[in-house]
Amino acid sequence: MILASQSPRRIDLMREAGFDVRVIPADIDETALPNEGPFELVERLARAKAKAVASEYREQGETVIAADTIVTLDGKLLGKPVDEADAFQMLRELSGRTHQVATGVCIVRDDSVRSFVDITDVAFYELDDSEIERYIATGEPMDKAGAYGIQGTYGRILIEKIDGDFYNVVGLPIAKVVRALKTDERSA
Template sequence: MSETSTSAPSPRAHLILASQSPRRIELMREAGFDVNVIPADINETPIPDESPFALVERLAASKAQAVAEAYAQTGEIVLAADTIVTVDGEALGKPADDADARAMLRRLSGRTHQVATGVCLLRAAGDDAPAAQDVFSVVTDVTFYDLTDEEIEAYVASGEPADKAGAYGIQGAGGRMLVRGIDGDFYNVVGLPIAEVVRHIRALGA
């Protein structure tokens, strides 16, 4: 009878996630990271004439810097991200109320829009490595079906649009009922381009 060898599980990499998004937390943990969740509290007001894509990178960097300065230990990595939906060059944030959600969904109906996630990885200085920062963004095109008023009303009534940029969540009923197709990274639309993030973390030496 042959013996089955067993080995200890690989240690999970540890970092600070400067976000309390359940979707980002889940993606990081599924990728094998033992994250310490410390959300950042910063001013997210856009700068005049700032493009949506510059905005998400700046906000991600500001979040990472704020958390790193207050909490990061020697050599520890802080990950921050910010996701927006853009159409006609304008950013759509989270809807203020149901009426705002309806207006956003009508605007996206039958059209292709962009979802951009800015990501910042900030490594605190360690005993054998200097501090380092890596900021990048990923953009995905998302196309909606033509939506009827009844479809929009039913989706808003589900409550799913309430805390989602652009008033929809691709990982939920929004993705199943509203989205005709995507061109790019699905998980970027969820809120974190996890495969790209992992590669950037490796590049930092983690």
């Protein structure tokens, strides 16, 4: 099985679920198309990653799994922060509000291409500037969409509640992935 992602969190989730994965990240253009909604974007990117890796690296009978995760607030995408000021602005926007985390997943097996999007609502506690600054000083938010990691030592204390799959927020709705793989096996 190939995991078309270099995300350490996705790699860990797949391995913890018992999968021996080859890690081959996809190199695709991740620019949104004109008038493309965030949920359409994340599914398209997952499909493009899976197909790109499958066409170049997949061996006979091998399955490719790709995923892409976005954070969106009121329809606005919050990517990975470019610097600490950007991280501060994102966390200020998320403070006291509920946003969505969406992960697009694509599974390529034989001639089958299957994709889906999982969406989780995440509510932040109200954060004051000093809390945000302390969090940014940990370095934890700098490589994560939305400038936080729910699984992180400090990121987890920003979250008031979630409605949906915790692991989706981490970067891969692993239970749904496992079930999709089992469904594909039964129908083969």
